[in-house]
Amino acid sequence: MRPTRLCSARVPWWSIGRRWAARFALFALMCVLLIARASAAESAALQGPAIPPGEEQLLAAMLGRGDVIAGCVLSGAGVEYTVVKAAYACEDGNVVLQLSHPSTAPRTAIQTNAFAITLLSGSPPGSLLDALVSLIRAGESAFEWKWFDEDEDTTDDDAGAG
Numbered sequence: 001m002r003p004t005r006l007c008s009a010r011v012p013w014w015s016i017g018r019r020w021a022a023r024f025a026l027f028a029l030m031c032v033l034l035i036a037r038a039s040a041a042e043s044a045a046l047q048g049p050a051i052p053p054g055e056e057q058l059l060a061a062m063l064g065r066g067d068v069i070a071g072c073v074l075s076g077a078g079v080e081y082t083v084v085k086a087a088y089a090c091e092d093g094n095v096v097l098q099l100s101h102p103s104t105a106p107r108t109a110i111q112t113n114a115f116a117i118t119l120l121s122g123s124p125p126g127s128l129l130d131a132l133v134s135l136i137r138a139g140e141s142a143f144e145w146k147w148f149d150e151d152e153d154t155t156d157d158d159a160g161a162g
Contacts, residue, residue: 049101051079052146059084059099062139063132070128085120088128095122097132101145114140 051059056079063086065074072090084099098118100109105116110129115136117129 047148048082048104049145049147050082051084052144055079055143058139058142062136062143063099064135069131069135070125072125072128088122088124090122090125090128092125093122095124095128096120097124099136112136112140114143114145 059079060074060077063074063077063084065077067073069088070090072088072095075087075089075094077084077086082100082104086097086099088095088097096119098120099115100118102109102111102114102116105111105118109116109118110133111117112133117132117136119129
């Protein structure tokens with residue numbers, strides 16, 4: 001008994017190669033575009049004010065960690081490179097606030113010397129924002145933003161040479 005062939009028509013080898021090459025070229029182009037986009041986003045993130053590492057304890061104190069403020073308790077907070085997001089569990093529901101540099105905040109933000117406070121969600125009790133502004137102002141003199149410039153030289157190998 002002879003084995004039967006499932007495919008009776010033969011496809012020339014160069015035809016398969018062209019399809020494979022076209023798919024590979026498309027895949028390579030998509031990879032290049034994704035890498036370029038990620039690189040551009042990283043470059044943009046390295047410009048302007050950023051929160052330096054090691055400031056978590058100070059920021060937590062300024063946000064009232066462990067205290068009840070106007071019936072609200074800090075339920076979570078996190079640093080996201082240029083902003084701090086803080087969530088509060090309040091009697092009337094959750095409130096989420098964002099602290100950022102005053103130069104990058106919307107005009108509606110509450111301003112202190114070093115921070116801008118923006119309401120992201122929820123309905124805070126009236127005295128919560130006033131109490132947070134007081135806490136932030138009390139601790140912000142110990143905080144210093146890290147500035148990244150597009151042309152900033154990250155190595156100091158040339159310093160003092162010559």
